[in-house]
Amino acid sequence: METGDFDTVSGLWLDDDTVPVTCVHPGWPVLTGRGEVLRSYALIMANTEYIQFFLTDLKISLAGDTALVTCTENILSGGPAEDGAELGPLVGQLVVATNVFRRTPDGWRVWSHHASPVLADTDGRDDAETAPDDLEPPV
Numbered sequence: 001m002e003t004g005d006f007d008t009v010s011g012l013w014l015d016d017d018t019v020p021v022t023c024v025h026p027g028w029p030v031l032t033g034r035g036e037v038l039r040s041y042a043l044i045m046a047n048t049e050y051i052q053f054f055l056t057d058l059k060i061s062l063a064g065d066t067a068l069v070t071c072t073e074n075i076l077s078g079g080p081a082e083d084g085a086e087l088g089p090l091v092g093q094l095v096v097a098t099n100v101f102r103r104t105p106d107g108w109r110v111w112s113h114h115a116s117p118v119l120a121d122t123d124g125r126d127d128a129e130t131a132p133d134d135l136e137p138p139v
Contacts, residue, residue, distance in 0.1 A: 013109060014034075014109040016104070019102070021111055022037070023037040024114040026093070050090070056074060070096070073095040075094075097115040098114045
């Protein structure tokens, strides 16, 4: 993604007609099928001048030929420039992602990717102050 190499991104996805891939980008509906998923990446890459991912909170679980990977994606991106600038404004986004991989004869391939935005509290209050009255604050 960071280098804009669509062929490499395509090669990461499972290509097995018996098991459809799925993808949920933040704020998007569920995309099902390799063609639909890869079209979404082509669209994102065509409209993103710059993107960089910093992965944190990485957790990996293995069960035979299936791997579950969760992480936080700290994304910095910028769209096309306006008014002759080199790059449009950079925007930061925090996303939690769940990725399911399957082991194939050609290596591990993405079976499913689900990313959801983290809605950060920006008013300076901690979780206990912003939690609804009927919920206990996190420990």
